[in-house]
Amino acid sequence: MxxxxxxxxxxxxxxxxxxxxxxxxxxxxxxxxxxxxxxxxxxxxxxxxxxxxxxxxxxxxxxxxxxxxxxxxxxxxxxxxDPGEHPELMEQVRHHRRTLTDLISSLQQVVDFIDLRLEEASFRPGCSGAPQDGIPQNSADKPLSPLQLDYFRYRPKA
The missing domain is CATH 1.10.1660.10 (Multidrug-efflux Transporter Regulator; Chain: A; Domain 2)
Structure with missing residues (x-):
């Protein structure tokens, strides 16, 4: 055209x-x-x-x-x-991608932690035990590793 x-x-x-x-x-x-x-x-x-x-x-x-x-x-x-003609841009994209995958992983840990807390709350007296949309109903659905839980521990600043 x-x-x-x-x-x-x-x-x-x-x-x-x-x-x-x-x-x-x-x-x-x-x-x-x-x-x-x-x-x-x-x-x-x-x-x-x-x-x-x-x-x-x-x-x-x-x-x-x-x-x-x-x-x-x-x-x-x-x-x-041709991307090969611009190696510095390709490296910048790779670096940006790594940053994004790290962020996604970190955000997934937060979602897992929230799911865990919501699940624990559903078993406490006075809390509704009714299933909630999008929230795993037992820890076997999506267990958190000790490493993942460590992400949320308080670390005093040096």
Whole structure:
């Protein structure tokens, strides 16, 4: 598809497709995270498919906790570029992935601990013993290891 036949979207359509607000898209353009949008004769912004893909990428990276400044190098590399040509970016992605998997593991420990406490509460006098949606009904469903429980122990600061 050549440039003249390329699909374009109004800012509202781009926002609907990406789940990113119109104001946020304008902000990303203002801080040069996105290239300036093409304009219609009336001044309305027009976004191409690649712009919409960039907005989706920003939204995805943002969900991982990556800062807007950390995203800039990723957005500067074209989508069809060979990752092998950018080893520093690949290492940054690997590092970010490790950070995320550590966070997921830590959050899972918190959920397990909460489940354990909720389960214990259901067996105490005066607490409802009725099953609760999404909460294991006995410790055999999801036991916690001593290492996992150690995560919640108080450690005085040195």
């Amino acid at each position: 050549n440039r003249e036949q390329e699909r374009t979207f109004a800012i509202k359509q781009a926002a609907e497709q990406t789940g990113v607000s119109v104001d946020t898209i304008r902000y990303y353009e203002k801080i040069a995270l996105l290239p300036p949008a093409a304009r219609k004769g009336n001044g309305h912004r027009l976004y191409r498919d690649q712009d919409v893909q960039a907005i989706r990428m920003i939204a995805c990276l943002k969900k991982t906790g990556m800062s807007l400044e950390e995203m800039r190098p990723f957005l500067a590399v074209s989508a069809d570029a």
